[in-house]
Amino acid sequence: MAPQQLPPQTLSLRASLVGSEPEIWREIEIADGVSLAQLHQVLQIVFGWQQSHLHRFSEQDPWSSRRGIPRIGPEPREWLDQWSLIEQDGDGEDEAEAILADAFSRGGPLWYEYDFGDGWVHRIEMIGSRLAEIGEPLVRLVAGARRGPFEDSGGIGGYAEKLAIMADPRHPEHAEITEWARFVAGPWGSIDPDDADLDGARSELELLTGAPPADMSGLVDSARGVVDDSPIVEFASNLPVPYRTNLRRHLRATGVLDPVELDEAAAAALMRPYLWLLDHIGDGGLTLTQAGWMPPADVAAAVEALELRLVYGKGNREQSTREVAGLRESATQLRLIRKIKGRLELTARVRTIRHDPRAVSAQIAHALLPQRMDDAERIASVVLVLGLADGTFTTSDEARAAVVDIVNGFGYRDQDGRQLDRYWFRPLTRSVQDVLTVVGLWRWVPGGEAPPTDALRAFARMALR
Structure with a gap:
């Protein structure tokens, strides 16, 4: 009699990080036809790992085998990715060709080791199974507790030590370790050890196992005005999984993408320089000098009407009055005005x-981030606008440090292969800063920089959407 094919099963698996106390664990439901290579991707997502190190699956506890503890029963199987198989001359099985039904045919448990230096060992037990239902997802995160450890934190012992230091403000290394943890957690990431972010992991599993969605960001919401071509959607869609998950949760927690509008008075005050320029040019246009500059009388009129504090110059020559030149240049970049035949x-x-301040502010917000930029400039510019929108940045020093750090974190380097220093902040964000400066960002007041106004932060939120 020919063997009968068993109907598809859904397995209930419980994965726990060996040695963690309190325990770090996840429970998932997953199709038994899923490969171990796919399970690797799932474990990376649900524990918040960053795909930075090698891994392997085994039927034998790696810690026991290293201590020489004998094992009773069949020779334990081991599954590796293709690159590791080549490096080990074929010693092991291909994880891409092994499905869960076969891997658990001996009852389990399985052991998943990630990062052979730190030695993060996950024990995977099959705690149940049932007939698969038609149309159910390949994998579902059921429950879990505590976030996965920080990458490169030194294994279970090193992670526990760092958490203890972070919890003790009096420890001499508290500030250093806390800063390191924030860096490793990545932009918008949480360093709270109890924060498992199960909802974020569920969203990423949907992207991993379903048909490729039109919205890779998970942020599109037409009711809130967040559409496919919103700058924040395009930005999030291109982020690696941990960053995208962190950003999505951060945006929802802070309400940055909630609908926002400026009232007429706030819009008029914020857009005052642009409104003056548009009104001054008017429907009849403005004739330029033979050299292509605004006439001296018009430059002087701008300085007087806008009460500009001049850095240098007499305020009657555009080429030596950078405040007026910057206003004209940014208005051109935003496609508010154009130069045609000397006018x-x-x-x-x-x-x-x-004549409608609110409409003008919406138009400028919509045009702010789609300006022509390279990839590094776009990342830096979106991060700057986001930090203004969510209240993270109050001073230019805060923005400069955070923006450059994030761009470095994405792997960008200077022409000599070195990490970017703080002086790159201006070149990376120039086109956006030019506009924000016009509307009053970090304007100089007695005592230093003025913090961003509520109207400017609302404008930044409009620009992201």
Whole structure:
């Protein structure tokens, strides 16, 4: 009699990090036809690992085998990825060709080791099984507790030691270790050891196992005005899994993407320089000098009307009055105005809205981040606007440090292969800073920089959406 094929099963697996106290664990339901290579991807997501190290599956506890503890029963099997198989001359089985039904055919448990230096060992037990239901997902995260350890924290002992230091403000290494943990957790990541972020992991599992969605960011929400081509959606879609998960949760926790509008008075005050320029050019346009500059009288009128504090110059030559030159340049980049045959003219869209401060502010917000930039500039610019929108950045020093650190974290380097220093902040964010400076970001007041206003932060939120 020919063997009968068993119907598809859904397995209930419990994975726990060996030696963790309190225990770090996850329970998942997963199809028995899923490969161990796919299970590796699932474990990376649910424990918050960052795919930074080698791994392997085995039927034998790695700690026991290293201590020479004898094992009773069949020779334990081991599964590796293809690269590791080549390095070990084929000693082991291919994880991509092994499905869970076969891997657990001896009853388990399985052991998943990640990062052979730190030695993160996960015990995977099959705690139940049932017939698979038609249409159910390949994998589902059921429950869990505590976040996975920080990468490269020195194994279970090193992680426990770092948590103890972070919990003790009086420890001499408290500030250093806390700063290191924030760096390792990545932008917008949590360093709370009790924060498992199960919802974030569930969202990433849906992206991993389902059909490729139109929205890789998980942020599109037409009811809130967050659409496919929103700058924050395009930005999040290209992030690696841990960063994307962290960002998604951060945005929801802070309400940054909630609908926001400026009232007419706030919009008029914030957009005052642009509104003046649009009104000054008017429907009739503005004739430039033969050299292509704004006439001296018009430059002087801008300085007087906008009460500009000049860094240098007499305020009647555009080429030596950078405040006016910057206003004109940024308005051109935002496509509010254009130069045609020796004249400045309003663009067609702006002609219809120039007397409406709220419409002008919405137009500028919509155009702020889609300006022409390379990849590093776009990352830096979105991070700057996000830090203003969520209240993270109060001073330019805070923004400079955080933006450059994040760009470095994405692997960008200077022409000599070195990490970028703080002086890169301005070149990386120039096109966005030029606009934000016009609307008053970090303007100088007696005593130092003025913090961003509520209206400017609301404008930043509009720009992300």
